[in-house]
Amino acid sequence: MGPNLRQSLLRRSVHAFSLIELLVVVSLIGIIAAIVLPALSKSRQKAMAAESLENSRAIGAAFKQYANDHDGALVPVNPIGKNAKSNWALELNRYDQAYHRPAAAAAAGIGYNRRLSLVKKLDAIVQPARTVAFGDTGQVINPEERNPDRWLEETAAEPQQARLFETPASDKWNTSRNRMVNRHLSRANVVFADGSASRMPVSRVGFQFEAGHARALWDNQ
DSSP: OOHHHHHHHHHHHHHHHHHHHHHHHHHHHHHHHHHHHHHHHHHHHHHHHHHHHHHHHHHHHHHHHHHHHTTTBOOOSSOOGGGTTOOHHHHHHHHHHHTTOOOGGGSTTEEEEHHHHTOOBGGGOSOGGGOEEEEEEEEBSOTTOSOGGGOOBOTTSOOOTTEEEOOTTSTTTTTOOEEEOOOBTTBEEEEETTSOEEEEOGGGGOTTSOTTOTTOTTSOO
């Protein structure tokens, strides 16, 4: 075998090996990306959920402080008098600003419990620590679904800061699409009437049960 032929075959062998190596590297990158990207997405969702929960805690603090400073009165849906053009979200924002705290209700997508919004005083709530006052709220596309954890939020809907979520005690329950939703990793952020905040599946709020039921956390009784 002449030297020229040997060099030609050597170059071809080196080239073929480099191509296989490149394919292996590309395959490994694809595998790593398939593993890492979902993990990064979940980490981002966890960070967003944590931030949202902090916003919920701020709402709870403002809600409780408002009641303490107004002889136990709950923040109204639409304040009267000089604040007639306001709503509960703006009222809590102003209240937080007065206490030099971050705006509690600035995050869109939080709703006020319609049932609780009709209650005038905090002492009318039998178990404040087990009564949901606010929660992640959106317009759902399947309000007829009986399992609250399967309610699907209409993502194209414009977020509203002063939304109310409906309860089985409302005459709008069967027609309104405003419901609590599992927005963060199959959980919803909820604010209780004692000012605390937590994250739980919507089904645990007890929309499957009637008013007065021990597991109906949306009811003031």
